[in-house]
Amino acid sequence: MKIIRKFRFYNEIIMKVLIVAATQFELQPFLEVAINYPECDTLITGVGMVATAYELGRVLHQNNAYDILINVGIGGCFDRSLPIGQVVQVVSDRFIELGAEDDEAFLSIEQLGYGKSTFRSPLYLGKEIALPFLPQRHGITVNKVHGNEETIRRIATLYPESCVESMEGAAVFFAGEKMDLPVIELRGISNYVEKRNRATWNIPQAIMHSNKALIQTLDYLLNQFDKI
Template sequence: MKTLVVAATKAEVAFFYQHYNLPEGDFIEGKNFDLLITGVGMVATAFSLGQYLSANKYILVLNVGIAGCFDRNIALGSLLNINEDTFAELGAENGDEFLTITDLGFGENHFKSIGKRITNLPSVKGITVNCVTGSEKSINNIVKRLNPTSESMEGAAVFYACKKENIDCLQVRSISNYVAPRNKETWEIGLAIKNLNEWLISFISEMN
């Protein structure tokens, strides 16, 4: 069985496309791996994975992409193994208190990677959001409640889908910016994508 590489956008895996001379498309079947571009956000990700995981058998789902980071001690461009991920906004407000979907008794909001660990990358806890955190108040609240290291818009949806299908899954994120009030001048998207693709090419090459 093959590995399924999952990313939200083509831009995040542009060098991977070039390295393997992959054709244009959102779902590409290869000899040793398939590549799925889901679109941004947890809804698009869950829908796309639902389509392809039910129709194909994979030994591993590898979710890759860029992400924001709450920890200023982690350099921009760093690669992280997100081994825990949480739907940060899935639940209900009860005054100033936040009740998770788990608290409400309607499901799960916290998931872990399944299968082998990536031992050469730091393992951290991430959150998945619909709205990227960008105010000091929101940052302080989320750090106090969940104390995450990274933030993405897809990670927990991948873990959720893989748990439902009982498929091993990993998530690797390259840090493009710190979670802060929005200021694109401080971001390092190019560096993050470069480092992510170099790692991804090496990882897939070693698996084959």
């Protein structure tokens, strides 16, 4: 895919941020005001963990001067106490399909001894990032979003702490770990994870709220950076 724009202001950069989204429409509200954030570049990767990993690898190989990665997008939610449109900060994300089947059981990549599937952000300014204005939750990353009641129950049993599912989040955390770059993942809840029913989804609201949270996050980070 491509970097949509690069924002600079007289070469006076307070900090450099790479904002990552799967699709342009998930980031469109921010793009309309992005000129006010000269410290930010935006990257549209395409949908899915493979496209996201490739694009991040390509861009970060070309330019490793970023201070932080922010992943913005929509996601499905397992927790019905959170309303549609709520934005959460995903503080850890997991590749739940990475492993092997053993008849009815699933063996994770950790159990197989070939790596790990769960990732958190590297430290930012010496500590974990916990945005004070958003709830912190755990995520899962999948190639196929869930819409079957039996598989949803199985996922809820295997990963009871998981709140949000997406198709890209863990790939961003993976790239952040490899490059030692802090990661913030913002997910606007567009739907509950249930038998597929698009009539109950609210993608525009999830996008609007996640982009508002993105702007709030940038303002918060820049304020923290100014205090150094």
